[in-house]
Amino acid sequence: MHVEPVWARTQLSAVSYSTVQAWTSELAQRRGAKVVRYAHGVLYGICEDAVRDSRLASNPCRGVKxxxxxxKPNVYLTGDQLHALARESGRYGSLVLLLGTAGLRWGEAAGLRVGDVDFLRRKILVHKNATGGSVESLKGGEHRTLAVAKYVVDELATTVAGKGRDELIWPSSTGGYLRPPATHDSWLSGAVARCQKTAAQSDPFPRVTAHDLRHTAASLAISNSANVKVVQRMLGHKSAAMTLDVYADLFDDDLVAVADKLDRSVGKLWAPGLGLDA
Known part of the structure; x- marks a missing residue:
């Protein structure tokens, strides 16, 4: 979409640092930073192959600003807001509850089939990721098992009533994998708009995306005393450090709690007036 229209008919010898810089600068006026960096990375890779093939002396994409x-700050829903959004989401209400309490990525939820849910043990096996209309295994062939709240499992049971084990829980209108809802003119944006319309002025309903529901799940887990390792496993992060990097703001209250506990335990052993300044 961004590389081929500009560069497909350009001779390698005509690709220079200045032309690449001009292209990325113009693209940045129309698209976000992530898109610009991704498009630049594609062109960078092409030119890097040309360098290895001795068709370019150096990579003209190197050093481009x-x-x-x-x-952006993470957006979190409260439990009441999550439930309100689920009620306004119609047949996708159980999907909203699952995303907002278990923290699945969109593709992981879209790839779930009825047989992936153990309704008696209230557990879900996450081992597929549906993206771009197709499905693939998780990176490295990994999988994880999530425990799910009973009320969410009950809603899932209603959703899958009459379906076979191999059927998708939330198929698209054509029977394929459900794509992420668009920011505008989608079932999710409509549900958010209705929630915003009925929300009290003192407690406005935030504008949320499907990925914000994953943030919400992390927030609700931490507010219910889940430690960082539990949240890491729930979200499928590679490390606890990654979880802390993404959700450091949610652990601020823990810092205060630790200080208060130290005051009540170690602090009471402190004898004032010991002359620390001496």
């Missing part, structure tokens, strides 16, 4: 990626 790219727009910085500014991390």
């Amino acid at each position: 790219l727009p910085p990626i500014v991390k």
Whole structure:
């Protein structure tokens, strides 16, 4: 979409640092930083292959200034807001509850089949990721098992009533894998708009995406005393450090709690006036 229309008919010898810089700068005026960096990476890889094939002396994409990626604050729903959104989401209500309490990625949820859910033990096996209309195994062939709240499992049971074990829980209108809802004009954006319309002025309903429901799951877990290792396993992060990097703001209250506990335990052993300044 961004590389081929501009560069497909350009001779390698005509690709220069200045032309690449001009292209990325123009693209940055129309698209976000992530898109610009991804498109630049594609062209960079092509030129790098040309260098290895001795068709270019050096990579003209090297050193090009790219727009910085500014991390947006995570958006979290409260439990009441999550339930309100689920009620407004119609047949996708159980999907909203699952995303907002178990923290699956969109593709992981879209790839779930009835047989992946153990309704008696309230567990879900996550081992597939549906993206771009197709499905693939998780990276490295890994999988994880999630425990799910009883009320969410009950809603899932209603959703899959009458379906076979191999059927998708939430198929698209054509029977394939459900794609992420668009920011505008989708069932999710419509549900969010209805929630915003009925929300009290003192507690406005935030604008949320499907990925924000994953953030919500992390927030609800941490507010219910889940430690970082539990949240890491739930979300499928590679390390606890990654979880802390993404959700450091959610652990601020833990820092205060630790300080308060130290005050009540170790602090009471402290004898004032010991002359620390001496």
